[in-house]
Amino acid sequence: MAKIGLIDVDGHNFPNLPLMKISAYHKSIGDNVEWYDAMFSGHMDKVYMSKVFTFTPDYPYYIHADEVQKGGTGYNYPDGGDALPEHIEHIYPDYSIYYDKIPEVKNTAYGFLTRGCPRGCEFCIVAQKEGKSSRKVANLAEFWRGQKNICLLDPNMFACPEWRELSQQLIDSNAWVDFSQGCDIRLMTAEKAEYLKRMKIKQVHFAWDRYEDKDFIVDKFREFKEITQWDKRKLPVYVLVNFNTSLEQDLDRIYTLRNLGYWPYVMIYEKDKLSKGHVMRRLQRWVNMRPIFAKVPIFEEYLKR
Numbered sequence: 667m668a669k670i671g672l673i674d675v676d677g678h679n680f681p682n683l684p685l686m687k688i689s690a691y692h693k694s695i696g697d698n699v700e701w702y703d704a705m706f707s708g709h710m711d712k713v714y715m716s717k718v719f720t721f722t723p724d725y726p727y728y729i730h731a732d733e734v735q736k737g738g739t740g741y742n743y744p745d746g747g748d749a750l751p752e753h754i755e756h757i758y759p760d761y762s763i764y765y766d767k768i769p770e771v772k773n774t775a776y777g778f779l780t781r782g783c784p785r786g787c788e789f790c791i792v793a794q795k796e797g798k799s800s801r802k803v804a805n806l807a808e809f810w811r812g813q814k815n816i817c818l819l820d821p822n823m824f825a826c827p828e829w830r831e832l833s834q835q836l837i838d839s840n841a842w843v844d845f846s847q848g849c850d851i852r853l854m855t856a857e858k859a860e861y862l863k864r865m866k867i868k869q870v871h872f873a874w875d876r877y878e879d880k881d882f883i884v885d886k887f888r889e890f891k892e893i894t895q896w897d898k899r900k901l902p903v904y905v906l907v908n909f910n911t912s913l914e915q916d917l918d919r920i921y922t923l924r925n926l927g928y929w930p931y932v933m934i935y936e937k938d939k940l941s942k943g944h945v946m947r948r949l950q951r952w953v954n955m956r957p958i959f960a961k962v963p964i965f966e967e968y969l970k971r
Contacts, residue, residue, distance in 0.1 A: 670700075684738065686764070699760075708730065778818070822850050845870045851886045863894055884922060
């Protein structure tokens with residue numbers, strides 16, 4: 667029986683899916699698996715380190731192990747590194763390793779039904795990492811066994827040819843569904859919106875990254891809202907800033923989304939390179955702190971305060 671250690675280098679209060687799958691595999695063959703702690707774990711046969719974000723500092727301590735394996739986009743940007751072996755990639759995740767760290771994991775399933783995206787946006791690594799097309803990679807049962815909530819990590823599920831089949835699986839689950847990574851409103855149709863209406867939707871995240879899409883995308887947002895009649899709390903929209911837009915264009919998108927009945931959510935490109943007082947960081951704090959955004963409707967007013 668081998669001693670296996672796990673290190674979630676990011677530790678950002680969100681479960682690391684590869685580590686949960688690695689844990690499930692090693693437990694299935696009789697190994698002992700635990701979170702690695704440089705002070706108390708002692709010697710390990712193997713330690714797995716997973717890092718999602720490039721800006722996360724690396725694990726600072728010496729690791730007592732015969733073998734250390736690092737993985738994830740945080741280590742292997744921009745290609746993301748090698749995928750998990752097939753016998754681990756498609757195993758049911760060991761959610762229990764996060765029960766004490768992140769209580770909501772007890773009632774939530776996390777996973778991918780699809781991988782890849784046809785867009786190939788220059789600020790996003792998904793197309794390079796997973797391919798420039800959306801394809802089915804799993805059925806829901808691969809990572810869901812009756813949990814109350816489902817958190818989907820798919821980059822663009824409704825671009826997948828099997829979106830109807832996968833949508834029906836989500837409908838049949840009767841679980842609350844969170845499309846966490848941003849559906850493509852440009853691909854949304856009345857039929858897709860009707861499938862979404864049949865699900866128990868917790869949130870559907872959309873994204874408006876390219877300002878030049880305004881003339882087309884605003885109509886798509888308006889049509890989707892008219893079909894679903896959902897409250898803005900179900901409809902957050904990622905707004906990319908600090909990439910190729912001006913502050914005026916950023917504010918135009920933010921105000922437009924609010925007027926359409928959506929919740930904008932600012933995402934800063936290369937945020938770690940900006941000073942704490944940078945205007946983009948101030949913009950993000952204003953928009954993403956919803957009580958402040960609701961109380962102070964104009965950005966210039968927020969800056970004055």
